[in-house]
Amino acid sequence: MTADGEQKVEDVFTIQESDCCGNGCTNCILDNKPRPSQRALLAGKRNIILKYTSFRLLQRQTHTGDDQVLFLHFGNAAESDDEDDCVLDIPPGHHIMLRIGFLLRPYSPYWTDFASKEFKILVKLQPDGPMSQHLAAVQPNDRLEFRGPIGNYRHDPAVTKCIYIIAQGVAVAPTLPLVGQVLENEDDMSRLWHLVCAPDLQHVYFRDQLLEFAKYWNYRSCLYVPRQQCGSDACLKAGHCRQECDELRRSLRYKERVCLHRLDANELKQHATPAIPGLRVLIIAGDSGFQRTMGEAAAKALGVAQENVYLL
Numbered sequence: 001m002t003a004d005g006e007q008k009v010e011d012v013f014t015i016q017e018s019d020c021c022g023n024g025c026t027n028c029i030l031d032n033k034p035r036p037s038q039r040a041l042l043a044g045k046r047n048i049i050l051k052y053t054s055f056r057l058l059q060r061q062t063h064t065g066d067d068q069v070l071f072l073h074f075g076n077a078a079e080s081d082d083e084d085d086c087v088l089d090i091p092p093g094h095h096i097m098l099r100i101g102f103l104l105r106p107y108s109p110y111w112t113d114f115a116s117k118e119f120k121i122l123v124k125l126q127p128d129g130p131m132s133q134h135l136a137a138v139q140p141n142d143r144l145e146f147r148g149p150i151g152n153y154r155h156d157p158a159v160t161k162c163i164y165i166i167a168q169g170v171a172v173a174p175t176l177p178l179v180g181q182v183l184e185n186e187d188d189m190s191r192l193w194h195l196v197c198a199p200d201l202q203h204v205y206f207r208d209q210l211l212e213f214a215k216y217w218n219y220r221s222c223l224y225v226p227r228q229q230c231g232s233d234a235c236l237k238a239g240h241c242r243q244e245c246d247e248l249r250r251s252l253r254y255k256e257r258v259c260l261h262r263l264d265a266n267e268l269k270q271h272a273t274p275a276i277p278g279l280r281v282l283i284i285a286g287d288s289g290f291q292r293t294m295g296e297a298a299a300k301a302l303g304v305a306q307e308n309v310y311l312l
């Protein structure tokens with residue numbers, strides 16, 4: 001309340017310097033302030049996450065074989081019917097800000113539910129990272145505050161495109177909704193190339209989901225796992241599995257394509273598809289070093305104009 005008793009309405013669209021996490025994100029909140037959600041407006045509802053909102057941890061799971069990687073599932077913490085007029089809209093390619101005290105860090109949901117106001121993130125804990133320490137300790141029913149959505153990616157299904165998505169490690173997570181958005185729309189004639197970089201197969205997250213995508217005519221993927229290593233003498237000598245390795249073949253699923261070297265400029269050229277019509281779009285998901293090196297090399301090799309390159 002103000003001094004004269006008027007209800008002070010918080011402007012959810014006002015962004016201040018202190019809203020930035022200070023990590024130099026490509027899509028900083030100061031340049032990409034959360035906007036009203038068209039989907040929410042159409043539904044006659046309010047997007048609950050436009051201002052910091054408390055979400056309850058519903059489920060926490062560690063990745064098999066790596067306890068530093070967590071799958072976290074959050075739901076809106078409101079227990080009353082007060083927020084029946086709300087939905088949760090985090091469009092594909094957008095991230096949200098987690099706030100604990102003065103500490104801010106961005107995270108990119110890989111699954112969201114509009115009506116139930118739930119979302120999931122995949123988190124890689126960084127040694128000695130301040131937010132990682134909080135997230136390592138977080139338990140079901142704990143409440144954390146998030147705000148967003150932040151980003152500039154827009155997809156128009158009416159424009160047919162060749163979309164190249166290059167993802168590194170856990171950053172494959174936010175690329176799943178981008179792929180889903182195209183494949184789930186039968187009228188969308190865009191084609192997708194999903195190039196996933198990880199040290200080895202154990203660190204390729206969402207392999208099942210990628211195989212589900214592979215059932216669609218307009219989706220292709222390739223996994224780049226240069227440090228895949230079995231215990232055979234020949235592969236130990238080579239320093240990594242060889243393309244003809246039997247153990248590697250056995251660990252692959254139907255239609256899974258794997259390359260045992262890094263994704264470099266020459267390899268990127270193999271994915272160029274000049275004969276296929278459509279606007280070229282490139283999406284790079286990874287840390288800032290990966291975005292920089294891969295962004296330049298891939299845009300050149302795949303013939304993508306700079307204005308159609310998106311860094312998540």
Ligand SMILES: Cc1cc2nc3c(=O)[nH]c(=O)nc-3n(C[C@H](O)[C@H](O)[C@H](O)COP(=O)(O)OP(=O)(O)OC[C@H]3O[C@@H](n4cnc5c(N)ncnc54)[C@H](O)[C@@H]3O)c2cc1C
Binds near residue numbers: 026107170
């Ligand atoms: C737009 C955006 C979206 C993000 N989405 C996710 C996400 O969905 N899941 C997730 O786990 N993280 C994500 N991150 C990274 C996340 O925001 C934090 O940086 C991370 O959780 C570590 O936070 P921290 O406070 O523990 O450590 P920090 O103080 O942030 O970092 C500790 C050390 O780890 C390094 N580091 C931080 N992040 C990475 C990384 N991704 N790869 C390699 N080194 C890194 C830092 O350079 C630093 O040296 C995202 C970052 C951005 C910019």
